[in-house]
Amino acid sequence: ETGVTQTPRHLVMGMTNKKSLKCEQHLGHNAMYWYKQSAKKPLELMFVYSLEERVENNSVPSRFSPECPNSSHLFLHLHTLQPEDSALYLCASSQAERGTDTQYFGPGTRLTVL
Amino acid sequence: AQSVTQPDIHITVSEGASLELRCNYSYGATPYLFWYVQSPGQGLQLLLKYFSGDTLVQGIKGFEAEFKRSQSSFNLRKPSVHWSDAAEYFCAVGAGNTGKLIFGQGTTLQVKP
Numbered sequence: 001e002t003g004v005t006q007t008p009r010h011l012v013m014g015m016t017n018k019k020s021l022k023c024e025q026h027l028g029h030n031a032m033y034w035y036k037q038s039a040k041k042p043l044e045l046m047f048v049y050s051l052e053e054r055v056e057n058n059s060v061p062s063r064f065s066p067e068c069p070n071s072s073h074l075f076l077h078l079h080t081l082q083p084e085d086s087a088l089y090l091c092a093s094s095q096a097e098r099g100t101d102t103q104y105f106g107p108g109t110r111l112t113v114l
Numbered sequence: 115a116q117s118v119t120q121p122d123i124h125i126t127v128s129e130g131a132s133l134e135l136r137c138n139y140s141y142g143a144t145p146y147l148f149w150y151v152q153s154p155g156q157g158l159q160l161l162l163k164y165f166s167g168d169t170l171v172q173g174i175k176g177f178e179a180e181f182k183r184s185q186s187s188f189n190l191r192k193p194s195v196h197w198s199d200a201a202e203y204f205c206a207v208g209a210g211n212t213g214k215l216i217f218g219q220g221t222t223l224q225v226k227p
Binding site: 048092106 | 148
């Protein structure tokens with residue numbers, strides 16, 4: 001595998017379910033990101049991890065819980081979601097150095113909440 | 115505050131015609147600028163980036179962009195569009211040392227045969 005991979009690619013869940021999204025980067029980067037992309041809205045940055053520490057949490061509801069066990073893996077744990085949480089969730093990684101980093105994106109997980 | 119504006123939500127061009135997608139940014143310091151492309155149901159692919167130096171940047175798939183500081187713009191161009199270029203295009207600015215990217219709302223490109 002190369003680049004940034006995400007699993008699953010598609011997920012349908014009920015409002016009472018608990019599920020997790022997984023992201024893995026094979027680029028040797030030290031920063032990872034979760035974005036939410038809803039129809040007709042700009043990309044929304046949800047979480048940033050740098051050197052496995054969360055450095056940014058953009059007022060995301062607590063029903064979204066990130067986890068970064070090491071620099072190659074990032075999870076987004078989901079519980080008691082709402083239908084408006086249906087979206088494409090994108091993971092990205094970068095080598096964060098003085099703001100010159102380029103982010104590389106995975107293919108995304110298409111989430112549908114029923 | 116940093117921001118990125120893509121004035122055109124939707125653009126339609128004929129195959130073989132030239133293309134220019136507009137991007138304006140607001141940022142206090144020297145910006146790091148990016149263009150990404152997203153095909154339906156896919157992630158974002160980097161087309162090109164500007165960090166410093168030559169203000170005309172070449173990217174993949176025959177795209178180029180020009181940084182104009184006086185106009186706070188970073189417009190994307192292609193001399194001859196192919197049907198496979200139909201996608202959504204995002205301009206982004208790197209927000210300082212945080213590693214964050216601020217994205218524009220995107221421009222959807224439709225290519226007519």
